[in-house]
Amino acid sequence: MDQDERVVFVVDDDPSVRKSVARLLQVAGFRTETFVSAVDFLERDRDSIGGCVVLDMHLPELSGLDAQVKLAESQPLLPIVFISGYGDVPTSVQAMKAGAVDFLSKPFSAEDLLGAVREAFARNARERSSRFEMDEIRGRLSALTPREYDVFREVVTGQLNKQVAATLGIREKTVKVHRARVMQKMSAASLADLVRMAERANTGSDALRAGSPVSEECRP
Amino acid sequence: MDQDERVVFVVDDDPSVRKSVARLLQVAGFRTETFVSAVDFLERDRDSIGGCVVLDMHLPELSGLDAQVKLAESQPLLPIVFISGYGDVPTSVQAMKAGAVDFLSKPFSAEDLLGAVREAFARNARERSSRFEMDEIRGRLSALTPREYDVFREVVTGQLNKQVAATLGIREKTVKVHRARVMQKMSAASLADLVRMAERANTGSDALRAGSPVSEECRP
DNA sequence: TCCGGCATTGGACTAAGGCCCACTTCCGCG
DNA sequence: CGCGGAAGTGGGCCTTAGTCCAATGCCGGA
Numbered sequence A, B: 001m002d003q004d005e006r007v008v009f010v011v012d013d014d015p016s017v018r019k020s021v022a023r024l025l026q027v028a029g030f031r032t033e034t035f036v037s038a039v040d041f042l043e044r045d046r047d048s049i050g051g052c053v054v055l056d057m058h059l060p061e062l063s064g065l066d067a068q069v070k071l072a073e074s075q076p077l078l079p080i081v082f083i084s085g086y087g088d089v090p091t092s093v094q095a096m097k098a099g100a101v102d103f104l105s106k107p108f109s110a111e112d113l114l115g116a117v118r119e120a121f122a123r124n125a126r127e128r129s130s131r132f133e134m135d136e137i138r139g140r141l142s143a144l145t146p147r148e149y150d151v152f153r154e155v156v157t158g159q160l161n162k163q164v165a166a167t168l169g170i171r172e173k174t175v176k177v178h179r180a181r182v183m184q185k186m187s188a189a190s191l192a193d194l195v196r197m198a199e200r201a202n203t204g205s206d207a208l209r210a211g212s213p214v215s216e217e218c219r220p
Numbered sequence C: 001t002c003c004g005g006c007a008t009t010g011g012a013c014t015a016a017g018g019c020c021c022a023c024t025t026c027c028g029c030g
Numbered sequence D: 001c002g003c004g005g006a007a008g009t010g011g012g013c014c015t016t017a018g019t020c021c022a023a024t025g026c027c028g029g030a
Helices: A015-027 A038-043 A064-073 A089-097 A110-142 A146-156 A161-168 A172-185 A191-209 B015-027 B038-043 B064-073 B089-097 B110-142 B146-156 B161-168 B172-185 B191-209
Strands: A006-011 A031-035 A050-056 A080-084 A102-105 B006-011 B031-035 B050-056 B080-084 B102-105
Touching: A006 A015, A006 A038, A006 A110, A015 A031, A015 A050, A015 A110, A031 A038, A038 A064, A050 A064, A050 A110, A064 A080, A064 A089, A080 A089, A080 A110, A089 A102, A089 B089, A089 B102, A102 A110, A102 B089, A110 A191, A146 A161, A146 A172, A146 A191, A161 A172, A191 B191, B006 B015, B006 B038, B006 B110, B015 B031, B015 B050, B015 B110, B031 B038, B038 B064, B050 B064, B050 B110, B064 B080, B064 B089, B080 B089, B080 B110, B089 B102, B102 B110, B110 B191, B146 B161, B146 B172, B146 B191, B161 B172
Parallel strands: A006 A031, A006 A050, A050 A080, A080 A102, B006 B031, B006 B050, B050 B080, B080 B102
Antiparallel strands: none
């Protein structure tokens, strides 16, 4: 799913735009797939496919913004480059706030589109590799038995075996056994490794949540 | 610099806008300061002040976008809420790409402005606390002697004292001494703590850089 | 019912880390 | 030129951590 599974999905109801955009991207070396509507596109199986979406803002049935929301809910997260004929400011701002890579007004230059698509690819690659890493860690984490997980949590917060034993109400000896198994199952060469894994497994989901909730700090 | 040092800086060349925006924010409980031009604002001493900026896009001398760039170069990083009379799409997109919180077209509703300012405050608070934490760590880090720093780097990658001694060409005994001092100076209660500090000290500057550079992954 | 996974503990032993104290060398600074 | 900080070295002692082998009790599935 690595190299050639990187596609630019072009979604526009105007055949001439689809054609010209697709050609432009193909000439630049991108693989493309075109869709007439967002609904069509969303029906396509996108599992384990990387790349990005060039999405027209004004589509029948499902608008660009709605498609963006739907896309954000599904896996894998494909960055969006919007293109729009008579784009208005609020729409473009909304799109950018929702994480779009760029918002190009037609007519746009080839350089602008290619630049945006490249940026989208880069973003997708980052997102992808960080997700891959996290899935890897989570997978190993799920292979831990409940008790091992208990020990894991305590250990990565810096507790000594003795302290872990006290909190869990077991012998220090037992903690050692669990701990050794944790290190094995997590493929951690050292405690430092384990701590780093714990960090990623957390910061990952936090990062996704960050930004939206209106917390306490926004009060005047 | 905590509670009351949170100000909304309102920058607009139109007196009536300044007045109404300031009043609106004050009624909502925000402290405000108004400026006629971006140049004026940039001259103000903003050290250790939190809050955000409500910035008009169309200003004489220095435009909103230019002011945004200048502001991004200086400390502290104040989130920007743009307001614009006849905003065009490319400008708004550019502003959002450069990290603006929102881009409101005049006339805008009180709710929209207040919502944006609250979001900006929240973002500022997050940025601030993470920066504070990082400064704290960096400060301690800079208190380490060169040798201690060497040991620190090796230790947080999970090397055993023996291995550290080998790479540095010193006795394991000496490593232990340095290591102990590192733990003290960094106020780390455990190796896990130390590793986490090392992570933050790194991810911090990385996070700021991320997003802009066009790396290798963007090729088709 | 028997087997395997899980949790638990024990003993013995080695390696590694932490702490206390003392001592030397080098180097810049007053 | 002496002083102090930084670095390196050493011994001793204790605590922790890691490892190998072994064993018990529990529970659910074949």
